[in-house]
Amino acid sequence: MAQAHDVLIRKLREHSRLGREELAELHALSCPTRELEPNEDLIRQGDDPSVSALVIEGMVARYHLLPNGRRQYISFHMAGDMPDSQALFIDKMDHAVCAIGPALIASLPHKELIAAFNRHPPLAFAIWRETLIDAAIFREAITNNSARTMRARMAHLFCELFYRARATGLADDDSCRLPISLAQLGETLGMSIATVNRTLQQLRASRSADLRSGQLVVKNWSRLAEIGQFNPGYLHLKKPPV
Amino acid sequence: MAQAHDVLIRKLREHSRLGREELAELHALSCPTRELEPNEDLIRQGDDPSVSALVIEGMVARYHLLPNGRRQYISFHMAGDMPDSQALFIDKMDHAVCAIGPALIASLPHKELIAAFNRHPPLAFAIWRETLIDAAIFREAITNNSARTMRARMAHLFCELFYRARATGLADDDSCRLPISLAQLGETLGMSIATVNRTLQQLRASRSADLRSGQLVVKNWSRLAEIGQFNPGYLHLKKPPV
DNA sequence: CGGAATGTTGATATGCCTCAACTAAAGTGG
């Protein structure tokens, strides 16, 4: 099993430089882990948690609960991500976080984190940067769900998830885990289940990507990126993994 | 004319507590101001600015430039907002910022800000919190443009902008400035100009809100909030202004 | 006063949602 500290450090190093002291602070953090079942909630809307989660294995998602009981999925998070980092400085959760497929998470106490930030501001800056990249991903999602065709939306989402999985070493050459249902895809991209299905078939037919039994297979990366108008700049990674 | 320092301090106090030392740091910042014409770009996609803007007067917007030359507007910012705070810790702008109507902005040098953060981490936390609220607004925009009807979308946007304007003391009892064109509204909410027009007429007909010559008039707040399913929790303000 | 930008309206076409029926796969208990 991956060590929580190492997962976080590797992640932060994708975009930030960490000094000896920051590394020491990170290693000193307590981080009890916890297993989650598929679909289990990690935090609910309205909570005021005293810890922030760090994904060690599997995938979790942020979502809004809608008045009609349905969900709007906001973003997906994999190993190294802190899906509720915002709770560090905002009292009440305005969204929930749940597991997509089985997941393993570590809990980092806010108190310890903030104490470490006070001692070594550059550590705060690294995690701040992380939250800023999250925000960039949100912005791209606004554009994706507002300005692109259904086909492009889905392709773009697949591109992003595959690209990020590659960057974190979680993907093969041409595939990565994505244990998501069509209904959830629909609640991510703002389309009905029927349309999700038919759009997925278009991507299959164009031999660019496929999603089968929880595995995303990228058959033709450049074609998929073109269909999705994918430009990875907004992910702000140091080196392109693809 | 409003003083840049005071505008920022008042804004941060909407959600954060500032000590004597943090206030001193803020007052010590240099902040040359600059006037912007309507539609003038403040920063472009790809830039790597060395200052962050603070809105003193007027309104600015973040937007993505799309391959077809059109835009997707991401968010709107008024007095006290820092529309490119993310540039503090992210090199390359993944979006642009432009003025909506005439605007006045101050430029805060990154170097000075980061030095102040290092001396007084709580100041960093206050601005970090500001960027986290931005992110919450982005998340809400994802939901707005993905899961709501056209009518609800527009109503929600109006609610948010009016509510925020009220919180910052920029609104009358029932109206605030919103010098936005129908085309821009369409590029914000993901609808065609024709639909923007007709949706606006629905809101007029329901006597809930109106947009005329750059002024948003809220005729019936509770009705508008209901149409837009507006729940202000995500703005994380200390006290409700409405 | 003329020209450009912005807003308004109607007609048409189409892409997507809804609903419903059905199939396939996964989980459960005897």
Add this chain to the structure above:
DNA sequence: CCACTTTAGTTGAGGCATATCAACATTCCG
């Protein structure tokens, strides 16, 4: 291990909402 139930995925038909296009009205600005 199989029958049963439940959940997830697939497909078609029909109707509606919204994009698109085109013509026109209005406002703004030089």
